[in-house]
Amino acid sequence: MVRLQDVAELAGVSPATVSRVVNAPATVHPDTRARVQEAIRALGYRPSRVARRLRVERGSSALIGLVIPDLQNPFFADLARGVEDHAQREGYTVLIGNADEDAEKEARYLEVMRAESVDGVILPPSHPASPAALELAAAGTPLVCVDRRLAKAKVDTVVVDNVRGAYEATEHLLALGHRRIAFIEGRPQASTSRERLQGWQDALREHGIDPLPALQRTGDSRQPSGGALAAELLALPERPTALLVGNSLMTLGALETIHRLGLRIPGDISIVGYDDMPWAMALTPPLTVVRQPGYDLGRQAVELLLHRIRDPARSTTTVMLQPELVVRQSTASPAL
Amino acid sequence: MVRLQDVAELAGVSPATVSRVVNAPATVHPDTRARVQEAIRALGYRPSRVARRLRVERGSSALIGLVIPDLQNPFFADLARGVEDHAQREGYTVLIGNADEDAEKEARYLEVMRAESVDGVILPPSHPASPAALELAAAGTPLVCVDRRLAKAKVDTVVVDNVRGAYEATEHLLALGHRRIAFIEGRPQASTSRERLQGWQDALREHGIDPLPALQRTGDSRQPSGGALAAELLALPERPTALLVGNSLMTLGALETIHRLGLRIPGDISIVGYDDMPWAMALTPPLTVVRQPGYDLGRQAVELLLHRIRDPARSTTTVMLQPELVVRQSTASPAL
DNA sequence: TTGTACGCGTTATCAC
DNA sequence: GTGATAACGCGTACAA
Secondary structure, three states, X not given: OOOHHHHHHHHOOOHHHHHHHHHOHHHOOHHHHHHHHHHHHHHOOOOOHHHHHHHOOOOOOOEEEXXXXXXXXXXXXXXXXXXXXXXXXXOOEEEEEEOOOOHHHXXXXXXXXXXXXXXXXXXXXXXXXXXXXXXXXXXXXXXXXXXXXXXOOOOEEEEEOHHXXXXXXXXXXXXXXXXXXXXEEOOXXXXXXXXXXXXXXXXXXXXXXXXXHHHEEEOOOOXXXXXXXXXXXXXXXXOOOEEEEOOHHHHHHHHHHHHHOXXXXXXXXXXXXXXXXXXXXXXXXXXXXXXXXXHHHHHHHHHHHHHHHHOOXXXXXXXXXXXXXXXXXXXXXXXX | OOOHHHHHHHHOOOXXXXXXXXHOHHHOOHHHXXXXXXXHHHHOOOOOHHHHHHHOOOOOOOEEEEEEOOOOOHHHHHHHHHHHHHHHHOOOEEEEEEOOXXXXXXXXXXXXXXXXOOXXXXXXXXXXXXXXXXXXXXXXXXXXXXXXXXXXXXXXXXXXOHHHHHHHHHHHHHHOOOOXXXXXXXXOOOHHHHHHHHHHHHHHHHOOOOOOHHHEEEOOOOHHHHHHHHHHHHOOOOOOOEEEEXXXXXXXXXXXXXXXXXXXXXXXXXXXXXXXXXXXXXXXOOOEEEEOOHHHHHHHHHHHHHHHHHOOOOOOOEEEEOOEXXXXXXXXXXXX
């Protein structure tokens, strides 16, 4: 390993000067600088970010932590990509963890983030009261919650207007003439799930329809649960004529069930999915969805985090992005 | 921040003893140990992994680097998940970078990995001769290539038998009676693309069919290119009766084109995709695909890497996993 | 403008 | 079994 010291010796200067050439080139004489830079190239010197971080006060490790609930969920993959792209553009590297929707794993990763002295952390908390997240924030590590909220904590937050997303989807179905509209909810611990549930209920009530508990099912945000819950709903004596599914993986499960039962979309049943995934257009019929700006969510989270890192005293902000109902062909008026 | 020193003072012992309690508890007297542990809890002490890494010889940073070509490609998301899961289980954290199929970004991330003193790196190289990867390996950093190969380098490698995957898919189509089978290739820089091309050619030739250049198109592994190339192929005077697409995103693009042209699957055209994604079964008709064990690929890569870290002198190994043709309903005999 | 000297938090070595 | 001490690679007062 080539050290600062080695460069200094080759260039015939002190280690301090080499450090300056690396960190504040303007403060060193052009001739010296050139000599040092030459030595750096000759030796292939790479500064150790580890040693640097140990010495320098917080806020310059050029590392940010990202704890993702599920990397295989395409929505979070988009979000991670947004974080990654923007962070990289700003000179930061991302230390990523996969929490697997598990509060314990989440806690473990947040520990690692602290132990690695990251400059800040971006996190969709597994739970609105995630103790690990609260503790991290209390310890003074800059934290941005993204997609999901942390209740009772003053933290920067980037979310999507979930109530509105579900509301508009439901209203779209109501406008088509549906009355029995079922809702499949994701993991209830995630703040997003409850908000979407709220949107569904609000829309129904405003149209004088009671959101029947029988038409509301709660899953775990994964594919199999979407399939199983859709099967339950479609076996109801009074079958719903439309389905709103609160996440993309569960939507896939529901679609499988619908196909398995030989039902036609939208003839027998209309369906609105959550998250506009690349495959939504390739389906037959193309899927009507609530599109969420996953990539932008990640991008904005990085922005908020960097602001916070640069100005810790800054007042906390919440950014709310808008979802968009994309009407395709999986929704139509119900058969009479 | 609570330091080792603080704990030592509270417990009335030397820093060295605290370090022992943390790293080799057996070597310290039970009473002392208890007192120290109590102090650790009382103060909420967390060892700094940064300081530890500075002091300790390579191989114990508990960090491994993973540079992914595209996090939004579900295949790589699976792979990343496999890496992440297994690494975590072994006590390692993953530092992840998104190279965006760009050799320069790849190089930048590999630099960061070195600067962070990771114990090793897992990488699907952007190119079989990626200079950054070769340099990293030459510098002695444990490296495992996954999914894609690095030519002319003695590195541990985990790949899928791509020749065979494409061969079997093509053979399946031949067995159904197809003769004009087109192939849409992914980024030609990736070793996987060339291997799949090879498999397609081999199968055709063995059945006495010339792999016409007109039926072979080269894309960039992204969705739009799949759509555009499918459009070219389907506009041919002698239209192919079957399509083999070398990656999942391009498959989606091709499906869109097929739908847009109003062609029926498999009546007008059969299609085999690469990668068995969650949505493959939700399509109408469900998609015949070559399934790749993305998760296992990641898992095995970690295993190889850890072996290498623990025994640097070990001879290099290559693990080849087998793909699996999953026949669903997007392939059938061609119309006469 | 440049060099000297110290410290960041930890672990390894050597005494005791 | 435990403590003092040096060292890991770098940044930064402070002095020159």
